Amino acid sequence: MATPAPEQPPPGQEAKKLHFVIVGGSLGGLAAGIALTALGHDATILERNAAPVLQDQGAGIVAGGDTLAFFARYDRTGRPLAVRSARRQYLDRRGAVVHAVDVAQSMTSWDLAYHLLRANFDGLASAYCPAPPAPAPPGRGRATHLHDRRVTRFEEEAGGGVRAFWRTAAGAEGSTLGDVLVGADGPSSTVRALLEPAVARTYAGYCALRGTLPEAAASAATRAALCERFTFFHGPGVQCLAYLIPGRAGAVEPGRRLINFVCYANFPAGSPELARVLTGRDGRRRQVTMPPGMTDPGAWEEQRAWARAALPPPLAEVVCGAERPFVQAVTDVLSPRNEYLGGKVVLLGDALAGFRPHTVASTSQAAFDAMLYADYVAGRVSRDEWIRQTLGFARYIQRRGVDMGERSQHQDLPLEEYIRDRDVASTPREQEVFPDWATAI
Known part of the structure; x- marks a missing residue:
């Protein structure tokens, strides 16, 4: 059940080292882990996939401004992320x-982005990055990546923190305790489903x-x-x-x-x-x-x-x-909130809002959410600013994706209309003006 967050200092702004348990080890979870360990906090990723490395997807990604900004801020591999496109054209x-x-x-691939994030988070060596940087240089927190951990539920501990309970593919059960639980487990998020059971992912x-x-x-x-x-x-x-x-x-x-x-x-x-x-x-x-x-x-x-x-x-x-x-x-999905249990549980990226791919914004959302949440934890932005910006982006771009999809798939419009839709969708996030309905808390 969703619980209203009280007005109190959030976890992380009392200048102590925290342990963040991140549910989901794809791009959003890795981005959050990198941003939080860069602040000196510890992060444990619980990834449900039974394999230690996620399968290559063979999918392209339009690397928007926030994706590029994230790698500029945190990447320590020094290798190229993307190829450049010089023209947008219609046939x-x-x-x-x-x-x-x-x-x-700039255009990249899911495979390259994933392996560069893994190289930065926990030092995974791969053909994409044969010599990754040290996962925990001085000043960074401890980064732990655990695969085969399907989270089934979580509980707020009486003594503080949140405990995530998980099960392996072989049926073994266990739990991981952290100060904050981060739901970054995608559009079919288990964390979101536990918090907002009425919110469904729809075709x-x-x-x-x-x-x-x-x-x-x-x-x-x-x-x-x-x-x-x-x-x-x-x-x-x-x-x-x-x-x-x-x-x-x-x-x-x-x-x-x-x-x-x-x-x-x-x-x-x-x-x-x-x-x-x-x-x-x-x-x-x-x-x-x-x-x-x-x-x-x-x-x-x-x-x-x-x-x-x-x-x-x-x-x-x-x-x-x-x-x-x-x-x-x-599919479509949108959570009404991104913060629960007084800030002890948060939703980021696709777990908060699943965008239709017309927006070419899902990876940028993951990057933006991770950077802004880290800024909030570090005390560089206020709670209200973090919530308003994160929810504003989620709600506004999610609705834009629905509109673009309906126009593209179910309306026979002049080409000029589709060109305009694409031009609007290419607006840099920092130039967007989110309406009041999108930023309302």
């Missing part, structure tokens, strides 16, 4: 450019078809059309976009990069088409994400046929050439 069905604007944007009626094609495997015509470009196509009930991202082991050199695509296509809830695209080669029906390598070949062949019939030739080539495509159901 017609024949593949001709019908609108273009020169604007620089939006369409899916994102995703994947990559090695730059070197694309035809010369497709490379000329898409490389160093952020490319869009809109048609009735469909939006498709593509951009370059770092390649294997985070390679950013021309010829070694990947062309990343995202295509939004409508699959009505409960329809046989939705069931087919979310049922893997193992016969298992997924609810939200069909991971790379598990897509049923027959189901994906249907999507290839759709791409050839519906998309401009360069985008169709990339979709049809993807070797490890995956599918994500587009």
Whole structure:
């Protein structure tokens, strides 16, 4: 049950060393752990996945201003994070450019971002970062990463702090005590579900078809059309976009990069088409994400046929050439609050608000939330400022994503309308003016 937070000094502003227990070891949890240990506090990440390292996702990320700011502030690896796109362009069905604007944007991959964050948090060595920095240099707190810890519940301790109870895949049970519990466990957050059981993650009626094609495997015509470009196509009930991202082991050199695509296509809830695209080669029906390598070949062949019939030739080539495509159901979720139990439990990133991917803001939200929460813990911003900025961003961008998705997938608008939507979504966060309804506490 949600408990109103009393007006009192928050944990962390009394200048003592704290232990933060972070539920979720993906980008948001790692970002929070890095920011908090940089202040000298200890952080323990509880990641539910049974493997010690999360599987590569093969997904592209538009590295917005807050993502770049986070790495500028905290990254100690010194390796490149992103490749640059010089132009945003729109194609017609024949593949001709019908609108273009020169604007620089940075693009990265989930895989590279994850491994760089792990290198910074707990010193994980990988092909992406073979020689990571020391995880706990002088002045930093202790960083602990525990996998195979599925949190099932938590309790406020009578003597202070919060205890998170977990279970392993083998059935072993245990608990971890911390001063503050941070829910950074994604749109299907267990922490949020325990606090706000009435808040449900809901399907939006369409899916994102995703994947990559090695730059070197694309035809010369497709490379000329898409490389160093952020490319869009809109048609009735469909939006498709593509951009370059770092390649294997985070390679950013021309010829070694990947062309990343995202295509939004409508699959009505409960329809046989939705069931087919979310049922893997193992016969298992997924609810939200069909991971790379598990897509049923027959189901994906249907999507290839759709791409050839519906998309401009360069985008169709990339979709049809993807070797490890995956599918994500587009969903909505938003928590009414980000702070509970007097600040002893907080929600960050996707656990607070799951954005539709049209916003290209989920990773930026994780980075922003981690930086601002660390500033709050350090006493650099007030509680009201932290809450208003975090909730303002969450509520405003979440609603923007819903509006963009509904217009893209369910309204047949002039291209100029979709261009305007994208231009607005590209506004830097610090230039946004959040309305009163978004920042209300």
